[in-house]
Amino acid sequence: MTNDDLTYPGGGVRLYVEAALSDGFTVVLNEDQSHYLAHVMRAKVGSRLAIFNGRDGEWDATVVVVAKRGVTLTVGRRIGAQTETPDIWLALAPIKKTPLDYVVQKAAELGVRRLQPVITRRTIVERVNVERMRSNAIEAAEQSGRRTVPDVEEPVALTRLLSNWDTTRLLLFCDEGGDAKPIAAIRAPKAAILTGPEGGFDPAEREMLRAQSFVIPVTLGPRILRADTAALAALAIWQSTCGDWT
Amino acid sequence: MTNDDLTYPGGGVRLYVEAALSDGFTVVLNEDQSHYLAHVMRAKVGSRLAIFNGRDGEWDATVVVVAKRGVTLTVGRRIGAQTETPDIWLALAPIKKTPLDYVVQKAAELGVRRLQPVITRRTIVERVNVERMRSNAIEAAEQSGRRTVPDVEEPVALTRLLSNWDTTRLLLFCDEGGDAKPIAAIRAPKAAILTGPEGGFDPAEREMLRAQSFVIPVTLGPRILRADTAALAALAIWQSTCGDWT
Numbered sequence: 001m002t003n004d005d006l007t008y009p010g011g012g013v014r015l016y017v018e019a020a021l022s023d024g025f026t027v028v029l030n031e032d033q034s035h036y037l038a039h040v041m042r043a044k045v046g047s048r049l050a051i052f053n054g055r056d057g058e059w060d061a062t063v064v065v066v067a068k069r070g071v072t073l074t075v076g077r078r079i080g081a082q083t084e085t086p087d088i089w090l091a092l093a094p095i096k097k098t099p100l101d102y103v104v105q106k107a108a109e110l111g112v113r114r115l116q117p118v119i120t121r122r123t124i125v126e127r128v129n130v131e132r133m134r135s136n137a138i139e140a141a142e143q144s145g146r147r148t149v150p151d152v153e154e155p156v157a158l159t160r161l162l163s164n165w166d167t168t169r170l171l172l173f174c175d176e177g178g179d180a181k182p183i184a185a186i187r188a189p190k191a192a193i194l195t196g197p198e199g200g201f202d203p204a205e206r207e208m209l210r211a212q213s214f215v216i217p218v219t220l221g222p223r224i225l226r227a228d229t230a231a232l233a234a235l236a237i238w239q240s241t242c243g244d245w246t
Numbered sequence: 247m248t249n250d251d252l253t254y255p256g257g258g259v260r261l262y263v264e265a266a267l268s269d270g271f272t273v274v275l276n277e278d279q280s281h282y283l284a285h286v287m288r289a290k291v292g293s294r295l296a297i298f299n300g301r302d303g304e305w306d307a308t309v310v311v312v313a314k315r316g317v318t319l320t321v322g323r324r325i326g327a328q329t330e331t332p333d334i335w336l337a338l339a340p341i342k343k344t345p346l347d348y349v350v351q352k353a354a355e356l357g358v359r360r361l362q363p364v365i366t367r368r369t370i371v372e373r374v375n376v377e378r379m380r381s382n383a384i385e386a387a388e389q390s391g392r393r394t395v396p397d398v399e400e401p402v403a404l405t406r407l408l409s410n411w412d413t414t415r416l417l418l419f420c421d422e423g424g425d426a427k428p429i430a431a432i433r434a435p436k437a438a439i440l441t442g443p444e445g446g447f448d449p450a451e452r453e454m455l456r457a458q459s460f461v462i463p464v465t466l467g468p469r470i471l472r473a474d475t476a477a478l479a480a481l482a483i484w485q486s487t488c489g490d491w492t
Contacts, residue, residue: 106472106475106478108469109469109470109472109475110469110471110475110479111467111469119364136257143470143472144469144470144471145468145470146469147471180492181492182486182492183485183487184491184492208410213422218489219491220482221356221357221486221489221491222354222391222392222490222491223391223392223491224355224358224389224390224391225353225355225356225390226351226355226389227442228356229267229356229478232352232475232478232479232482233356233478233479233482233485234482236478236479236480236481236482236483237464237483237486239467239482240428240429240430240467240480240486241430243467244427244467244468245429245430245465245466245468246428246430246469
């Protein structure tokens with residue numbers, strides 16, 4: 001089977017590229033994308049798809065070369081203007097590989113703008129694979145229809161994260177503490193959600209977090225949630241109260 | 247390493263059992279639980295843990311026999327009264343194995359009361375493994391601290407689900423349609439969330455759903471969510487507006 005029109009959402013192909021995009025520009029896809037397009041989607045010269053780069057909006061593109069060295073596209077007309085997701089970050093202590101893959105994918109779908117790995121006392125540091133996080137975030141962005149990809153930052157220690165924090169951004173700390181507010185009660189249009197590793201934050205970390213003026217401890221109900229569940233629940237509720245789901 | 251006190255949350259062991267629970271009763275664990283307790287947690291005679299059955303509250307229990315045929319417990323004092331989760335169901339078209347495992351686990355953590363597999367036109371029926379869903383739901387219930395486990399029903403066709411529906415329960419249909427309301431705007435203390443298979447509902451199904459008096463089409467924002475993401479986001483938002491996260 002070949003497929004002439006891979007335009008999203010009809011044919012479903014939508015790719016993130018780094019190159020500048022404008023009418024008539026040429027884009028050479030990287031190895032993975034070329035393989036995907038040529039061998040998985042069976043694209044051929046003349047096949048069409050959608051591309052975006054997070055800066056110039058979304059564009060129609062046409063395959064002009066399918067070669068061993070890669071697939072080359074010519075940019076056609078602009079399908080849509082550049083848009084931005086709401087101003088929400090997820091600062092997360094890395095967890096096991098599969099739940100981490102999952103939380104990155106879901107956070108990208110839920111419109112997170114930045115993913116910040118945070119090293120805590122109970123974090124198993126070997127788990128942080130930033131390139132893998134980036135690749136998962138890009139794939140989910142492509143499939144979700146968003147015109148940006150989340151930034152995935154290099155890991156930072158919790159103490160350093162707090163000392164360098166822009167205090168105009170509220171940090172919603174998903175805590176088990178009794179006095180924490182329901183997250184739906186918070187109105188914070190510029191915010192970050194913070195979740196811990198499987199073993200949670202240690203008592204000294206909780207105390208340090210609660211001492212910061214920009215930290216708001218928030219609760220996610222009476223049951224014990226895994227770290228990845230907490231991150232996704234918090235993002236969904238934030239989108240529905242402060243983001244673009246209202 | 248052995249562990250005398252496996253009481254949750256100290257040692258972390260908390261098991262769901264089917265037997266009736268009262269002071270002095272004897273409980274014989276099934277094969278899987280016996281293996282877990284004896285060989286993974288290294289329980290021995292005298293080890294303590296927490297048990298619940300969804301009816302009689304939560305109880306302290308002590309291992310009295312560790313044998314090849316299984317582990318036997320004696321029920322001690324009641325740790326806490328029986329509690330119920332809010333009245334929310336998830337009706338979901340089965341999806342691929344790994345995302346289905348994941349959504350069952352997360353839905354149980356998020357306090358869902360019933361999981362109802364729904365067969366739609368685009369559902370791949372071979373995917374419905376009710377026993378696996380039950381086992382995942384029980385494990386997540388044990389770890390989340392809830393004192394019930396979600397009911398996992400036998401699969402039912404969408405048409406039949408609708409014709410037998412208790413119309414006092416609102417069915418929140420996660421739809422991509424333009425006129426759907428934000429889910430956070432709905433107040434429905436007795437409700438069910440409905441999500442489709444990877445390929446979505448077909449046009450005739452969407453029309454049929456929208457024709458029902460008890461169906462409310464709801465939206466989850468401007469991005470395209472996978473079926474499992476939609477289910478979890480909808481559950482989290484419902485808990486924060488109508489459930490026990492308020």
